Amino acid sequence: xxxxxxxxxxVLSAGTALVAAPFIAEAFRPRVTDKQRAxxxxxxxxLPNGPTWFQWRGPEDGPVAVCVHGLTxxxxxxxxxxxxLAGMGFRVLTYDLYGRGLSARPKGExxxxxxxxQLAALxxxxxxxxxxxxxxxxxxxxxxxxxxxxxxxxxxQLCLIAPAGLGHDLGPVAGMAINHPNIGxxxxxxxxxxxxxxxxxxxxxxxxxxxxxxxxxxxxxxKRGFAPAILSSLRGIMDEDLAPAHRAICDAGIPTLAxxxxxxxxIPLAGRDRLTELNPEARNVxxxxxxxxxxxxxxxxxxxxxxxxxxxxxxxx
Numbered sequence: 206x207x208x209x210x211x212x213x214x215x216v217l218s219a220g221t222a223l224v225a226a227p228f229i230a231e232a233f234r235p236r237v238t239d240k241q242r243a244x245x246x247x248x249x250x251x252l253p254n255g256p257t258w259f260q261w262r263g264p265e266d267g268p269v270a271v272c273v274h275g276l277t278x279x280x281x282x283x284x285x286x287x288x289x290l291a292g293m294g295f296r297v298l299t300y301d302l303y304g305r306g307l308s309a310r311p312k313g314e315x316x317x318x319x320x321x322x323q324l325a326a327l328x329x330x331x332x333x334x335x336x337x338x339x340x341x342x343x344x345x346x347x348x349x350x351x352x353x354x355x356x357x358x359x360x361x362q363l364c365l366i367a368p369a370g371l372g373h374d375l376g377p378v379a380g381m382a383i384n385h386p387n388i389g390x391x392x393x394x395x396x397x398x399x400x401x402x403x404x405x406x407x408x409x410x411x412x413x414x415x416x417x418x419x420x421x422x423x424x425x426x427x428k429r430g431f432a433p434a435i436l437s438s439l440r441g442i443m444d445e446d447l448a449p450a451h452r453a454i455c456d457a458g459i460p461t462l463a464x465x466x467x468x469x470x471x472i473p474l475a476g477r478d479r480l481t482e483l484n485p486e487a488r489n490v491x492x493x494x495x496x497x498x499x500x501x502x503x504x505x506x507x508x509x510x511x512x513x514x515x516x517x518x519x520x521x522x
Contacts, residue, residue: 230394230395231394231429231432231433232429234427234428234429234430234431235427235428235429236428236429236430237306237307237308237309237310237428237429237430239256241307242256242258242307245258245307246260247259247260247307248260248261249307250326250327250330250331252323252326252327252330253322253326254303254309254311254313254319254322254323254326255303255308255309255310255311256307256308256309257300257301257303257308257309257323257326257327258280258300258301258306258307258308259280259298259299259300259301259327259331260280260298260299260300261296261297261298262287262288262290262291262296262297262299263290263291263292263294263295263296263297264291264294264296265296266296267291267294267295267296267516268294268295268296268337268338268361268516268517269295269296269297269298269333269335269337269338270290270295270296270297270298270337270338270339270340271297271298271300271324271328271337271338271339271340272286272287272290272297272298272299272340272341272342272345273300273302273320273324273339273340273341273342273345273346273348273349274299274301274302274305274342274343274344274345275342275343275344275345275346275369276343276344276369276435276438276439276443277305277401277422277425277426277431277435278305278421278422278425279301279302279305279306279307279308279425280299280300280301280305280306281306281415281421282342282415282500282501283299283342283500284414284415284501285414285415285501285504285508286500286504286507286508286511287299289504289508289511290340290511293511293512293514293516294516295338295516298327298331298333300324300327302320302323302345302348303315303319303320303323303434304430304431304433304434304435304437304438305425305431305434306425310429310430310433310434312433313437314437314440314441315434315437315438315441315442316441316442316445317347317348317351317352317355317441317442317445317450319441319442320348320351320352320442321348321351321352321355321356324348324352325352325356328359335359336358336359336360336361337359337360337361338360338361338362338363338364338514338515339352339353339360339362339363339364340363340364340365340366341363341364341365341366341368342366342367342368342500343366343367343368343369343471343472343497344369344438344442344443345366345368346365346366346367346368346369346370347368347369347370347442347443347445347447348442349363349365349368350363350365350368350370350447350450350451350454351442351445351447351450353450353454353457353459354449354450354451354453354454354457355450357453357454357457357459360459361459361460361515361517362459362460362461362462362514362515363454363459363460363461363462364461364462364463364464364511364514365461365462365463365464365480366463366464366499366500366507367464367465367466367469367471367472367497367499367500368463368472368476368480369442369443369472370442370443370445370447370450371447371451371472371475371476371479371480372472372473372475372476372479389436389440390433390436393432393433393435393436394432394433397432397435397436398426398427398431398432401422401426402423402426405419405422405423405426406419408498411498411502412502413498413501413502414501414502414504415501418501448483451480451483451484452483452484454484455483455484455485455486455487458486460486460488460515461484461486461487461488462487462488462490462510462513462514463477463480463487463488463489463490464490464491464492464499464507464510465477465489465490465491465492466491466492466495466496466497466498466499466503467491467492467493467494467495468494468495468496469495469496469497469499470496470497471496471497472497474491477489477491490510492506492507492510493506
């Protein structure tokens with residue numbers, strides 16, 4: 206074989222390895238197992254798209270409050286605020302969205318329909334038939350918005366904390382993965398988890414009501430199925446126009462409370478103005494000095510705002 210051919214084959218081999226590397230790395234990431242689900246506090250619901258891990262807090266006869274977490278951090282992000290809601294008298298349900306935490310990693314586009322189906326199936330599994338309080342943080346705010354618009358008779362009041370769907374900035378890697386469909390998955394598998402961990406490392410100095418928060422978040426980024434789920438959500442629920450949903454919530458008269466971080470650079474405060482335009486009846490509260498991590502770095506201040514929620518039992522439940 207001539208030297209030119211050898212060089213050509215070497216270049217081809219190197220290129221193939223480069224292309225395959227992120228997919229190989231994903232295949233070797235650890236799976237979430239049934240044993241891990243069984244050993245964790247909480248319960249598992251076998252739903253149509255796979256197991257969903259969930260946990261209840263608070264008095265069994267209290268009015269139900271359902272908390273939906275965001276894009277990258279599973280339901281443990283709600284820990285301190287869920288405890289506070291339970292202390293208020295709510296029966297609080299937290300759960301891991303598909304692709305996160307201890308829930309399954311099903312394939313498919315993670316749009317409003319996808320997440321609505323998971324929540325509706327979990328509510329049915331738990332026998333929740335009447336109205337309830339629905340809370341969403343970050344991407345969970347977008348999911349809660351979509352669910353409330355689709356099921357207005359089921360949502361007694363809506364609370365959105367730094368909600369996605371009204372303008373957001375998730376960084377250059379996520380943006381390129383969304384805008385380049387042919388190489389987006391390669392980019393997401395190869396670069397996003399590492400980019401996310403670099404960003405998380407910069408948050409180690411922040412106060413947190415959740416012990417070892419950064420380490421817990423980093424551990425999530427190393428699980429198989431995490432990066433594909435993030436990409437699917439970025440191309441799904443995070444790319445949807447939620448204006449019609451917010452208008453529908455306003456028309457349905459669902460009491461809406463939105464809590465914003467004053468210095469949030471992921472979900473900018475400009476989203477407050479957009480929400481006001483779409484739903485003039487929504488009540489907006491800004492937490493001074495808080496960024497996008499307000500759900501665990503500014504728990505006391507957020508909790509004071511949550512204290513204004515109505516704690517009332519739905520007699521139809």
